[in-house]
Amino acid sequence: MLRALLLAPPGAGKGTQGERLAQVYGVPHLATGDLLRHHVAEATALGREAKGYMDRGELVPDRLVVDMVSDRIAGAQQLAGFVLDGFPRTLTQARQSYEWGRAKGRTFHAVISLQVPEDELVRRLVERGRSSGRTDDNEETIRNRLAVYAEHTEPLLDFYRGREILLEVDGTGTVPEVTARIGGALLPLAFP
Numbered sequence: 001m002l003r004a005l006l007l008a009p010p011g012a013g014k015g016t017q018g019e020r021l022a023q024v025y026g027v028p029h030l031a032t033g034d035l036l037r038h039h040v041a042e043a044t045a046l047g048r049e050a051k052g053y054m055d056r057g058e059l060v061p062d063r064l065v066v067d068m069v070s071d072r073i074a075g076a077q078q079l080a081g082f083v084l085d086g087f088p089r090t091l092t093q094a095r096q097s098y099e100w101g102r103a104k105g106r107t108f109h110a111v112i113s114l115q116v117p118e119d120e121l122v123r124r125l126v127e128r129g130r131s132s133g134r135t136d137d138n139e140e141t142i143r144n145r146l147a148v149y150a151e152h153t154e155p156l157l158d159f160y161r162g163r164e165i166l167l168e169v170d171g172t173g174t175v176p177e178v179t180a181r182i183g184g185a186l187l188p189l190a191f192p
């Protein structure tokens with residue numbers, strides 16, 4: 001079963017492609033942004049703590065996110081396969097998830113980096129903001145989220161390149177075109 005994650009800036013298509021990949025490979029799609037928005041909507045303790053960071057386009061502190069994700073993928077009902085989207089986003093999260101994976105013989109098979117030019121990202125996010133109702137899809141927060149990505153998340157590309165599981169995929173074009181490119185990049189990989 002496939003264990004993959006999508007590593008890309010906001011607006012690159014992680015959510016859309018994550019859902020399609022999960023369907024094709026028959027594994028759950030876990031999007032930390034969606035899980036967190038659910039906590040905010042339900043006003044749980046985690047949601048109340050996370051909301052301010054999300055509204056400002058900042059990262060929710062590692063300890064909160066790591067506990068939420070590790071419960072899902074390494075907890076009592078461990079998942080053998082998954083497509084993760086939006087996690088890990090910091091080196092601390094990447095190192096911790098590598099440790100859980102190694103301890104359970106379940107490290108990631110592939111990290112898919114979607115490459116989209118910045119002006120196209122901003123265009124897509126502004127457009128999504130008009131219809132999604134996401135409070136963080138406004139121009140100021142978008143700019144902050146892109147800066148946060150460059151500072152905290154982009155360094156993970158080297159982390160996974162060093163582990164030889166990074167797949168770099170062109171994220172421009174139509175949704176099916178990008179899905180086909182990801183499928184092509186995953187093809188040579190073995191995952192039982």
Ligand code: AMP
Pocket residue numbers: 010032033034036053054055057058059060061062065085086087088089090093136145
């Ligand atoms: P997303 O839907 O992936 O764009 O995530 C929306 C927001 O949720 C982000 O801007 C962060 O505030 C928060 N978030 C999602 N995933 C993480 C993560 N792995 N670490 C920290 N914050 C996160």
